[in-house]
Amino acid sequence: MVQIAPSILSANFAKLADEIRCVEGAGASMIHLDIMDGHFVPNITIGPPVVASIRKTTSLPLDVHLMIEDPDAYIHSFAVAGANWISVHLETCKHLSRTLQLIKSHAVKAGVVLNPATPLGLLEEVLKWVDHVLIMSVNPGFGGQEFIPFTLDKIERLRGIIQHKGLPVKIEVDGGVGLDNICDLIRSGAEILVIGSQIFDTADPHATVRKMINLANHCLAEIQA
Numbered sequence: 001m002v003q004i005a006p007s008i009l010s011a012n013f014a015k016l017a018d019e020i021r022c023v024e025g026a027g028a029s030m031i032h033l034d035i036m037d038g039h040f041v042p043n044i045t046i047g048p049p050v051v052a053s054i055r056k057t058t059s060l061p062l063d064v065h066l067m068i069e070d071p072d073a074y075i076h077s078f079a080v081a082g083a084n085w086i087s088v089h090l091e092t093c094k095h096l097s098r099t100l101q102l103i104k105s106h107a108v109k110a111g112v113v114l115n116p117a118t119p120l121g122l123l124e125e126v127l128k129w130v131d132h133v134l135i136m137s138v139n140p141g142f143g144g145q146e147f148i149p150f151t152l153d154k155i156e157r158l159r160g161i162i163q164h165k166g167l168p169v170k171i172e173v174d175g176g177v178g179l180d181n182i183c184d185l186i187r188s189g190a191e192i193l194v195i196g197s198q199i200f201d202t203a204d205p206h207a208t209v210r211k212m213i214n215l216a217n218h219c220l221a222e223i224q225a
Contacts, residue, residue, distance in 0.1 A: 002216040003029035003192045004209060005063055007174070008054075009045065010144065010196035017057040019200065026209035030061040030085070032174070032194045034140075035078070037068040040092055041141035048074070048081040055082030063194075065113065065174070067140050068092065072099055079106035087111030087134045087172075090122055100129040111172065115140065116148050120158055130169050132192065133158060138175030144197040147176025152188045159189030182212060183219040 006028050011019040020031055033051060038044040055062060061084035068074065071088040078086055086103045090112050093099045103110035109131040112123060116136055123133065135155055138145035155171055162169045173185055174194035185193060195212065202208045 002186055002190070002220055004212055004216065005030045005032040005172070005192055005194045006199050006205075006209065007032040007034060007194050007196035008200075009034045010200040012200070016054070019205065020054065020058050020060075022206050023199065023209050024058055024060055026206040027213050028060065028209055029192070030063045031058060032063045032065060032196075033083075035064060035066050035068060035074075036141065039069045040089065041067045043141045048077040051078060051081040051083060061085060063087070063172075063192075065134065066092075067113075072102060075099070075102050076106065079103075079108050083108055085109040085111060085132065087113050087132065089113045089115065089140075090118060091115060097126050097129060100126060104129070113140075116151065120154065120161065123158075124161060127162065127165060127167055127169055130167075132170040132172050133162075134172040134174055134194075135190075136175055137173055137177065140175075144201075145176055147178075147181055151175075152184055155185065155188040155190055179212065179215060182215050186216060186219045187223060 006023040034045055036043045036045040063085040064078050064083040065087050069092055086108050088099055100110045111132040111134050112130050113134040137147050137151035170191045171189055172192035173190045177193050177195045178198035199205050199208050
């Protein structure tokens with residue numbers, strides 16, 4: 001099963017609860033929340049109080065992506081706020097294995113994020129502690145960017161590493177994902193697709209999510225046939 005994770009970075013914050021209910025009703029698997037601090041990435045978004053408010057509006061898992069310089073200092077706060085998944089950037093963690101164990105100590109799924117230019121080799125030693133790997137297919141900081149094509153090869157190589165090690169690690173992809181590349185991503189090994197502007201910038205986000213889910217299921221069925 002391929003999971004669609006709408007990213008609220010591109011949603012209308014003036015009616016955020018309605019936007020979330022819309023994509024939930026369409027069959028989205030989780031809600032993706034980008035947490036930016038204005039230091040690691042050139043943008044500032046939301047903190048634990050907003051996550052706690054969002055938690056009250058939906059029963060879907062909250063997938064919290066920490067694009068911040070000191071994730072260890074905030075993991076507890078986001079877990080208490082209602083995060084079900086927390087992912088941290090490999091580039092920000094001095095002691096990545098310790099950070100992953102800290103996430104898991106809160107009974108939250110732990111993920112590692114890699115920027116487009118970060119090599120997969122830096123990840124291999126911690127894969128045994130990871131529930132999911134988030135591959136950035138744009139440089140993080142802003143929504144609406146174009147997909148970086150070499151991401152497909154990176155996903156395929158990561159899938160090979162995971163299979164070779166026999167680990168139940170899921171591959172998530174974020175950045176420039178839409179109807180034009182969903183099938184290519186699934187063929188490469190992606191299992192969770194984070195999609196923002198190409199859902200929330202359309203006239204009917206509910207219909208767009210349904211179309212994406214149907215396309216993903218069709219592509220997956222063709223691959224498995």
